[in-house]
Amino acid sequence: MKTESKNAKDLHDGRKFSYEKVAEYHKKYIDSETGLVKEGLITSRTCPACGENDFNQMFIKSGGTYVKCNKCLMVYLNPLLKQDVLNEYYTNLNTGQYQVTEKEKDFYYEIYSIGLNKIEKFSAGGKLLDIGCSSGYFLDVSKERNWETYGIELGVEEADMAKAKGHILFDKLIHELETDVKFDAISMWDVFEHIPDSVVTLNSIAKFLNPQGVFFMQIPNSGSLATRIMHQDSRMFDGIEHVNLYNPRTVHHIADRCGFVVLSLDTVISEISVTNNYMNYNHPYFGTDSISFLGDIINESKIHELLMGYKMQVVLRKK
Numbered sequence: 001m002k003t004e005s006k007n008a009k010d011l012h013d014g015r016k017f018s019y020e021k022v023a024e025y026h027k028k029y030i031d032s033e034t035g036l037v038k039e040g041l042i043t044s045r046t047c048p049a050c051g052e053n054d055f056n057q058m059f060i061k062s063g064g065t066y067v068k069c070n071k072c073l074m075v076y077l078n079p080l081l082k083q084d085v086l087n088e089y090y091t092n093l094n095t096g097q098y099q100v101t102e103k104e105k106d107f108y109y110e111i112y113s114i115g116l117n118k119i120e121k122f123s124a125g126g127k128l129l130d131i132g133c134s135s136g137y138f139l140d141v142s143k144e145r146n147w148e149t150y151g152i153e154l155g156v157e158e159a160d161m162a163k164a165k166g167h168i169l170f171d172k173l174i175h176e177l178e179t180d181v182k183f184d185a186i187s188m189w190d191v192f193e194h195i196p197d198s199v200v201t202l203n204s205i206a207k208f209l210n211p212q213g214v215f216f217m218q219i220p221n222s223g224s225l226a227t228r229i230m231h232q233d234s235r236m237f238d239g240i241e242h243v244n245l246y247n248p249r250t251v252h253h254i255a256d257r258c259g260f261v262v263l264s265l266d267t268v269i270s271e272i273s274v275t276n277n278y279m280n281y282n283h284p285y286f287g288t289d290s291i292s293f294l295g296d297i298i299n300e301s302k303i304h305e306l307l308m309g310y311k312m313q314v315v316l317r318k319k
Helices: 010-013 016-028 083-092 097-103 105-122 137-144 156-164 199-205 223-234 250-256 272-279 301-305
Strands: 056-061 064-069 075-077 127-131 149-152 168-170 183-189 209-219 260-267 310-319
Touching: 016 083, 056 199, 075 083, 105 183, 105 209, 105 310, 127 137, 137 149, 168 250, 199 209, 199 250, 199 272, 209 260, 223 272, 250 260, 250 310, 260 301
Parallel strands: 127 149, 127 183, 149 168, 183 209
Antiparallel strands: 056 064, 064 075, 209 310, 260 310
């Protein structure tokens, strides 16, 4: 994809205002003495993928503790915010994501089109539900391709924007949704990693899919080359929001556990530019990436062949 070659600094400079808003908001959940998420707001848990309670601590990032399951290699926050606290967190959070999407429409149009191509390989069209649709730009792209478009969005301002463009909106979480409508495709773009109980979510999604319907998600890849090199310096780890971080193995595990089959799994966004910065002792996201280390060792095609891109795009169907 041509977006792979975009300079890391240019891309992340455009998102800096959003990063700063989130970082400032994040502070209210951090104990200033310990530097950790406040004790009264958190709860411990077992592995969200396999249910085991056997893990090693990886590191602490932005107040949150990331661990890795010794059985299935799932990476997850433990402890994490209690569900009611997490609900409050998202209710009051304003990331300015719709502004980011507006500024980077070419990038999002391309990445959304890639995702739609994968959906349409297994579904001929019909009704599509996008969970966490924000202002509805993915629904716009889908509507151009003759999908009947629905969305779930809890943010009032973003939901109103999507409705104004003719999309049908719900304001309930998927496990609370009450509708007789069945969908030929359900999508989640960079949302699934924010959901603590992936089993409940996948089981809820299954209820709203037509018999041959598909579920598509784009999620961060904890097995990506960039993340394996940078560890806690990767933006993948934020300490509060990214509660579950999957790799290809754990995607297959959670899909099988919930009665889904993986129809396709690919990676996108190589983050070669970010990794070059880091290997040059520059800031990974705001450095100049003037010297290339990786170019002589591994290219974007090879990264994706090895499923080591920064994001995974996955299509599932009920068995």
